[in-house]
Amino acid sequence: xxxxxxxxxxxxxxxxxxxxxxxxxxxxxxxxxxxxxxxxxxxxxxxxxxxxxxxxxxxxxxxxxxxxxxxxxxxxxxxxxxxxxxxxxxxxxxxxxxxxxxxxxxxxxxxxxxxxxxxxxxxxxxxxxxxxxxxxxxxxxxxxxxxxxxxxxxxxxxxxxxxxxxxxxxxxxxxxxxxxxxxxxxxxxxxxxxxxxxxxxxxxxxxxxxxxxxxxxxxxxxxxxxxxxxxxxxxxxxxxxxxxxxxxxxxxxxxxxxxxxxxxxxxxxxxxxxxxxxxxxxxxxxxxxxxxxxxxxxxxxxxxxxxxxxxxxxxxxxxxxxxxxxxxxxxxxxxxxxxxxxxxxxxxxxxxxxxxxxxxxxxxxxxxxxxxxxxxxxxxx
Numbered sequence: 001x002x003x004x005x006x007x008x009x010x011x012x013x014x015x016x017x018x019x020x021x022x023x024x025x026x027x028x029x030x031x032x033x034x035x036x037x038x039x040x041x042x043x044x045x046x047x048x049x050x051x052x053x054x055x056x057x058x059x060x061x062x063x064x065x066x067x068x069x070x071x072x073x074x075x076x077x078x079x080x081x082x083x084x085x086x087x088x089x090x091x092x093x094x095x096x097x098x099x100x101x102x103x104x105x106x107x108x109x110x111x112x113x114x115x116x117x118x119x120x121x122x123x124x125x126x127x128x129x130x131x132x133x134x135x136x137x138x139x140x141x142x143x144x145x146x147x148x149x150x151x152x153x154x155x156x157x158x159x160x161x162x163x164x165x166x167x168x169x170x171x172x173x174x175x176x177x178x179x180x181x182x183x184x185x186x187x188x189x190x191x192x193x194x195x196x197x198x199x200x201x202x203x204x205x206x207x208x209x210x211x212x213x214x215x216x217x218x219x220x221x222x223x224x225x226x227x228x229x230x231x232x233x234x235x236x237x238x239x240x241x242x243x244x245x246x247x248x249x250x251x252x253x254x255x256x257x258x259x260x261x262x263x264x265x266x267x268x269x270x271x272x273x274x275x276x277x278x279x280x281x282x283x284x285x286x287x288x289x290x291x292x293x294x295x296x297x298x299x300x301x302x303x304x305x306x307x308x309x310x311x312x313x314x315x316x317x318x319x320x321x322x323x324x325x326x327x328x329x330x331x332x333x334x335x336x337x338x339x340x341x342x343x344x345x346x347x348x349x350x351x352x353x354x355x356x357x358x359x360x361x362x363x364x365x366x367x368x369x370x371x372x373x374x375x376x377x378x379x380x381x
Contacts, residue, residue, distance in 0.1 A: 024089065025086065025089050028076065028077065028082070028086070029082075029085070029086035029089060030086075031076050032073070032076055032077065032082070032083055032086040032087065033086055033087060033089070033090045033092075035072055035073050035076065036067065036073065036083070036087060036095065036104065037090065037092060037094050037095060038154070039051060039067065039070065039073075040094060040095060040104075040105075040106040041094070041153075041154075042112065042113050043123070043153060043154045043177065044154075045106065045112050046112055046113065046114070046115040046119075047115060054066055055105065055106070058103070059105070060105035060106060060108060061098060061103040061104070061105045062103060062104055062105060063102060063103050064080045064083060064084070064102055064103065064104065065080075067083075067104065068080075072139075080101075080102070081101075084097055084101045087104060093107060093110070094106060094107055094110060095107065123177060124205050124206050125181055125184075125206070126177060126178045126179075126180060126181045126183070126184040127175055127176065127177040127178075127184070127204075127205040128175070128176050128178070128184055128187060128188060128202060128203065128204060128205060129173060129174075129175060129201075129202070129203045129204070129205050129207075129208040130173060130174050130176060130200050130201070130202055131171075131172060131173035131200065131201040132172065132173075132194075132195055132198045132199060132200040132201055133170075133172050133173065133174065133195055133198075133200075134172065134195075134196075134198075135169065135170050135171075135172050136170070137157075137170060137172075139155065139157055142155055142157065142174060143155060145195060146176060149178075149183075149186075149187050150178065150179070150183040150186060150187070151178065151179040151180075151183060152176050152177070152178055152179070153177045153178060153179045154175075154176070154177040155174055155175075155176055155177075156174060156175040156176075156177075157170055157171075157174055158170070158171045158173045158174060158175065159171060173201075175205055187202075188202055188204070190202075240331070241287070241327050241330060241331060242289075242290065242291040242292075243291065243292070243323060243327070244291055244292035244293065244294055244295045244317075244319075244323075245273070245287055245288040245289070245290070245291065245292070245293055245294045246285055246286070246287050246288075246294055246317070246318040246323055246326055246327070247265075247285065247286045247288070247294050247297065247298065247315045247316065247317060247318070248283070248284075248285050248286075248315065248316045248317075248318055249283060249284055249285075249286070249313050249314060249315045249316070250282060250283035250284075250314075251282070251283075251311070251313045251314060254279070254280060255309060256277075256279065256308065256309075256311075256313075257279050258275045258277055258279075260308050260309065261275055261277065261284070261286060261308065262275060264306050264307075264308050265286055265288070265297065265306075268297050268300055268306075269296075269297075269300075270288050270289075270290075270293050270294075270296070270297050271288060271289040271290060271293070272286060272287075272288060272289070273287045273288055273289040274286075274287045274330075275287075285318075285326065286315070287330070294317050294318070295317060297315075298315065298317040301315065304316065
C-alpha cells in the first residue's frame, strides 16, 4: 500500500450534474467517484509524487490495480468492475476510463494547474481552519458534517505523532478548502457553529498559520532567555567568591606597582587572588583567595598600615554592603570576560589566518586581554 494522507474531496451533497454526480448513483458509487476524482484533482495531483510518476508512464493512464494501492479507495471496494461502473456515471468530465476498462486518466483537455506561489496563495485564501471535532472522529464523519455547506473541495485532518504509541492521532482540527473564496467567506460568517454540542473555533488558514508562527517565535525567545539566564546563573555560581577577602587602599604613589603590593601582602601570610590597581592610580583593591583572609591580614597591621618601599600605606577591610557590592561587580566582570573569550574562540576570524599572518597572533591575544576591565588584573600575571 502506498502512504496516503487522510484527505478527501467533498461536494455539497446535492447529486446533480454540476458536481459530477448522477441521481442514479448509489452512496458507494458516489464515494468512489469522489475519491478517484480527488486523486486526479487540482489539489492532490500536483503534490502527489507517486501518482505524478504513474501518469508519466502511459500517456496519463493509470491501471486500476495501481489505484487500489491507495487505502481509502481499497476500503470502499477492490472490485474493479464496480469502480469502472461508478466512474462511468460521473458527469464532471474530469476522468476518462480506457476502452478495456482497466485504466483511468485525467482528461487531457484539463491541464493540471502549476503549484507555484500564486497558486498556493489562492488556495490559502479559500481554506479555513476549524477546531472542535472529537479526537476519535473519522474522515467520513467530518465529510458528512461538511455536506450541509456549499461545496468543499478538500478536507485535511490535522494529525500529530504520539510518542508512546508511535501512531499519528487526530488533533481535533481540520483544514477545509472550499471551491471558491465566496463559499469560504459564507462559511466563516456562521456564528456559533457547532459539531454535536461543541462550538467550533473558526479561523482563516492564513490567520491560523500566522498565529502559530508568532506563538513558536515567542516560545523560542522564551527558551533562549531561559537558557541564557541559566547559563548566566551557572557562571555566577562558578565565580562565587569567598567573603572577608577584600582590602582597599587610597594612598598610591608613582612608584607603587602590583608586584610590590603582592610581595608585601604575601609576607603577611596571605595568598593574593587579584589586585585591582594600575601604576599611577591613587587607589586600589586587593582580593585574597581564602575566606576571611583579609580579616586576618587586617588584624596583623599596626594602625592598619603596611610599609611598601619607604611609604606606609593604609589598608581598609571592606565589610558589609561595601564588600557585597564589590564582589558582585567582580563576579559580573569575570563572567563578562569569560563570555568575551568564548566569543573570540568561536569567531571564525580567529582561525585559519593563513601563512601571511606573521607574528600577529601574540599581539592580538594581548590586545584582547587589554580590552578586559583593567581593574581585574591577576596578581601573578
